[in-house]
Amino acid sequence: MKIILKDVNLFHPEQKLNEKNTSVLLEDGVISKIGNLKPKDIEKAEVFDFSGKYIVPGFFDMHVHLREPGREDEETVVTGCNAAANGGFTGVACMPNTQPALDSAETIKLVIERAKDHLVDVYPVAAATVGREGEVLSPMAELFEAGAVGFSDDGIAIKSASILRRVLEYSNMYDMPVIEHCEDESLAGGAMNEGFNSTLLGLPAIPSVAEDIIVSRDIQMAEYAGGKIHIAHISTKNAVQLVREAKAKGIRVTAEVTPHHFSLIDDTVKSYDTNYKMNPPLRTSEDVDAIKEGLKDGTLDCIASDHAPHSIEEKEEEFQYAPNGILGLETEIGLTFSELFHKKILELKDIVEKLSINPRRILNIPVPKFDVGQEANFTILDTDVVWTVDISKFKSKSKNSPFDKRLLTGKSVAVINNRKMFYNDGFINI
Amino acid sequence: MPLSSRHLLGFQGVSKEDIQLILDTANTFKEVLARPIKKVPTLQGKTIVNLFYEDSTRTRISFELAEKRLSADTINFSLSSSSVKKGESLKDTVKNIEAMKIDMIVIRHSAAGTPYYLTKISDANIINAGDGTHEHPTQALLDIYSIREKFGKLEGLKVCIVGDILHSRVALSNIFGLLTMGVKVSVCGPSTMIPRQIEKLGVDVIYNIDEAIQENDILNVLRIQLERKAGENFPSLREYAKYFGITKERLDKNGKEILILHPGPINRGVEISSEIADGSYQIILDQVTNGVAVRMAVLYLLGTLN
Numbered sequence A: 001m002k003i004i005l006k007d008v009n010l011f012h013p014e015q016k017l018n019e020k021n022t023s024v025l026l027e028d029g030v031i032s033k034i035g036n037l038k039p040k041d042i043e044k045a046e047v048f049d050f051s052g053k054y055i056v057p058g059f060f061d062m063h064v065h066l067r068e069p070g071r072e073d074e075e076t077v078v079t080g081c082n083a084a085a086n087g088g089f090t091g092v093a094c095m096p097n098t099q100p101a102l103d104s105a106e107t108i109k110l111v112i113e114r115a116k117d118h119l120v121d122v123y124p125v126a127a128a129t130v131g132r133e134g135e136v137l138s139p140m141a142e143l144f145e146a147g148a149v150g151f152s153d154d155g156i157a158i159k160s161a162s163i164l165r166r167v168l169e170y171s172n173m174y175d176m177p178v179i180e181h182c183e184d185e186s187l188a189g190g191a192m193n194e195g196f197n198s199t200l201l202g203l204p205a206i207p208s209v210a211e212d213i214i215v216s217r218d219i220q221m222a223e224y225a226g227g228k229i230h231i232a233h234i235s236t237k238n239a240v241q242l243v244r245e246a247k248a249k250g251i252r253v254t255a256e257v258t259p260h261h262f263s264l265i266d267d268t269v270k271s272y273d274t275n276y277k278m279n280p281p282l283r284t285s286e287d288v289d290a291i292k293e294g295l296k297d298g299t300l301d302c303i304a305s306d307h308a309p310h311s312i313e314e315k316e317e318e319f320q321y322a323p324n325g326i327l328g329l330e331t332e333i334g335l336t337f338s339e340l341f342h343k344k345i346l347e348l349k350d351i352v353e354k355l356s357i358n359p360r361r362i363l364n365i366p367v368p369k370f371d372v373g374q375e376a377n378f379t380i381l382d383t384d385v386v387w388t389v390d391i392s393k394f395k396s397k398s399k400n401s402p403f404d405k406r407l408l409t410g411k412s413v414a415v416i417n418n419r420k421m422f423y424n425d426g427f428i429n430i
Numbered sequence B: 001m002p003l004s005s006r007h008l009l010g011f012q013g014v015s016k017e018d019i020q021l022i023l024d025t026a027n028t029f030k031e032v033l034a035r036p037i038k039k040v041p042t043l044q045g046k047t048i049v050n051l052f053y054e055d056s057t058r059t060r061i062s063f064e065l066a067e068k069r070l071s072a073d074t075i076n077f078s079l080s081s082s083s084v085k086k087g088e089s090l091k092d093t094v095k096n097i098e099a100m101k102i103d104m105i106v107i108r109h110s111a112a113g114t115p116y117y118l119t120k121i122s123d124a125n126i127i128n129a130g131d132g133t134h135e136h137p138t139q140a141l142l143d144i145y146s147i148r149e150k151f152g153k154l155e156g157l158k159v160c161i162v163g164d165i166l167h168s169r170v171a172l173s174n175i176f177g178l179l180t181m182g183v184k185v186s187v188c189g190p191s192t193m194i195p196r197q198i199e200k201l202g203v204d205v206i207y208n209i210d211e212a213i214q215e216n217d218i219l220n221v222l223r224i225q226l227e228r229k230a231g232e233n234f235p236s237l238r239e240y241a242k243y244f245g246i247t248k249e250r251l252d253k254n255g256k257e258i259l260i261l262h263p264g265p266i267n268r269g270v271e272i273s274s275e276i277a278d279g280s281y282q283i284i285l286d287q288v289t290n291g292v293a294v295r296m297a298v299l300y301l302l303g304t305l306n
Helices: A077-087 A105-115 A140-146 A161-172 A196-201 A209-225 A237-248 A259-263 A266-271 A285-296 A332-341 A348-362 B016-033 B058-069 B081-086 B090-099 B114-121 B137-151 B169-180 B209-215 B237-244 B248-254 B284-303
Strands: A002-012 A017-027 A030-034 A046-049 A054-057 A059-064 A089-094 A121-124 A177-180 A228-231 A253-257 A378-388 A407-417 A420-423 A426-429 B047-052 B073-078 B104-109 B125-131 B158-162 B184-188 B204-206 B218-221 B259-261
Touching (some): A002 A348, A002 A378, A059 A077, A059 A348, A077 A089, A077 A105, A089 A378, A089 A407, A105 A121, A140 A161, A161 A177, A161 A209, A177 A209, A196 A266, A209 A228, A209 A253, A237 A253, A253 A285, A285 A348, A332 A348, A332 A378, A332 A407, B016 B137, B016 B169, B016 B284, B047 B058, B047 B090, B058 B104, B058 B137, B090 B104, B104 B284, B125 B137, B125 B284, B137 B169, B137 B259, B158 B209, B169 B184, B204 B209, B209 B248, B259 B284
Parallel strands (some): A002 A054, A059 A089, A177 A228, A228 A253, B158 B184, B218 B259
Antiparallel strands (some): A378 A407
């Protein structure tokens, strides 16, 4: 099938490409011509008018929970991928805290198999230790061979420094990143950030130092043992500074931040709305400022959603008993453009790096190229469209988002990958 | 003048006028309680559910008595949070109770914010009888009422709340209520039991109990909540009693007249010695009597709003 993406701006920072008002011809999902389209090219082609829109290398969310296997009532690989496509992503990395955990080649293959034939590429992150229990190394070589792109005990930090050391050393043989949920176990267990607001609300709290301690431990271990450490969902001012200093020293550390950690603060918990309950918890405006600074100066490499679907009945519990986490995939781009692009924290180039190029580099996944002959892997963006979040239109199986009814500026209008296009609320084979 | 809210969820943000109104109304009911026939028909026909997800003796009995004295129909629903966690959700329980056409819910729950959540899912008037380590407004009311009764005023008095501030819903409600009423408030306890940034509320933090005695007119001595793992925050009960316990020797040494409040139940020999608990400085049992009067006032004011 021939399709033409008409009057688009082609933007690819890695290729130093910024071509305004051009058209792209795709044949069977492959880029066959950029610009200078002749009448012959247009013949029998379906034309999509994307005037004023940007085509960027397909966005990639390196931290999502797809809940399969185990909690298919909350999300499946397929519904999660649908949410990703609707949110503007062509690839995701899914976390291993499923039931059972993704700690065997079989479970890794199951997830990959479930995503087969989808527009969205799914790359599983495997558990670093068996059952994520922090005692015994998972079969890391086998997991790598089965298709895992990183190791993590996400949900908790790798339990002890000695196991972390071995995980780093072993994963280094395959140049695989170790993705850490940084939270000291003995300080964990609270329902919100510790501070003035937790004093006011009487809720058990998690101090920011719980994160800082593990970020510090992990950085020092990466320096000592080698390997690549990736700090998941960074949330504190001090942690951002620790990563900044480690990078300056040349330690191989990277970090991601979620949209909710740069757009919300712990004041929101005053509503006792469990959609503001997540781990790491929402922090203070000081932390948000530090995160924005870290995004700006490159300390923070990626934006990732920590997409965490939960059933309505689970989220309708009392605040301190409700599970942590919120949906992310379908509001991520809107929040990024509203809070960072339009508020002049990041430029389009930075956003494409943090949402497409850097996550793939960290996970050793090739970055899509905009060259003739390459398969099209595109996110098509309208950076200026104003829209209202409506969770009833989400593709995710769950509905736990605090952003319902929020006005956002900027969204993905279409994604293309694997000879498929998601456009106008549906998938089209191209 | 009616109350400005349909619910009593806590004292954060409650106006001086509202607190004053409840205290003044409680005066009337205290007088009723002194009569031979202690019952008034004010809430006849109203149904009040006491929904207690946490063990409580005095608060539940106090509410129940207050409700009965006002001629309301009362239903007690006591269950432990843990067994409920396995079965019906709070929302379903409340929806079911509400379907039986009730007017008010008095709720005690181990999770902070639960009364607030109830206002979202129920049309009943909600009264917080203690939510986790958040607030316990009627306890603070009876403390404030008792202080006012004793001193004939509130403005300008100095109150120190002593002990486990971190795990105390009584402390937070007292702080909000007392500050609103123009009382100078401080807290005193081991530093591990003082919540973060509490001074931002406008209270002083004191770590020395003798200093607290010297500088205040009233000590509100909190119970060490051993059931909330309070014991992890200090070396031993012995050490706590030695450095923060209120004993006769300590009061004598300071040579100062001071009023002692305690919300009960008392850990005798820990936060307060038996001699003090039974002695002339304290008004612990007056507090209990006043508890019924202030709860009658709250129930009356909310129950006659609609």
